[in-house]
């Protein structure tokens with residue numbers, strides 16, 4: 001795959017989200033785009049109840065594949081970040097432009113992240129963004145890239161290309177009027193949008209086995225079951241769901257079509273399918289091998 005000079009346009013997926021997200025789903029963009037078209041939803045709304053880095057949502061938005069997108073995350077800091085992007089993009093770009101990339105600033109941003117009022121979306125949103133771009137693997141409880149004494153091969157600024165990040169913010173801001181940002185429980189978001197025929201819901205909840213270490217608020221089994229009851233009860237809605245490929249998914253969604261896939265798909269290597277996609281009954285997915 002190739003990128004253009006701005007680093008934004010990939011052969012297969014536009015890289016628009018300013019957040020690094022472990023297990024991020026921007027590579028599902030081509031698949032989601034076909035599903036949107038096949039189901040006649042190009043004038044509809046695309047909803048991510050567990051948005052995180054919202055890689056796929058941002059790709060669909062800026063390339064005009066859907067009319068509007070809804071991004072929801074229960075994590076107040078992630079919500080604050082998206083609200084900042086949509087409501088105060090110029091302020092965010094200014095903050096990125098003048099950000100100091102050093103361990104002392106990293107410590108200061110970590111403090112803001114831990115102590116800022118949850119509704120102070122400007123400071124909290126910027127702090128989570130700063131940590132996301134300067135932490136190892138983008139994981140919020142990881143230390144800074146290069147370590148506290150900056151002795152590693154890569155330094156704290158390795159993933160903080162100011163120009164490229166400001167460009168991503170600018171692109172999203174052009175489409176801000178078509179974005180709704182929410183801070184609800186994902187299940188309530190599914191309830192709210194599942195009655196609307198002009199909606200595609202893509203749920204990517206925290207995984208069964210990987211979740212604990214990756215995200216701030218991981219899911220307990222009760223959450224996974226509650227999500228399954230919710231999705232299984234809205235069979236007429238058009239939704240899809242991705243999970244890690246564990247037996248519990250087949251149990252919870254035994255009556256739905258399921259298909260294993262790998263995010264690390266390579267044309268040259270055989271890669272073990274580590275993820276599973278589940279489809280609602282009314283979703284048309286003609287190129288699927290789902291059973």
Ligand SMILES: C[S@@+](CC[C@H](N)C(=O)[O-])C[C@H]1O[C@@H](n2cnc3c(N)ncnc32)[C@H](O)[C@@H]1O
Pocket residue numbers: 021023024025026049050051052053054055056072073074075078184185186187204205206207215216217218219
């Ligand atoms: C697997 S990640 C989503 C990754 C995303 N698809 C991407 O491409 O970046 C799951 C997200 O769900 C959020 N989350 C956890 N519990 C939630 C809940 N009950 N309701 C909504 N979001 C929740 C986490 O904060 C995390 O950002």
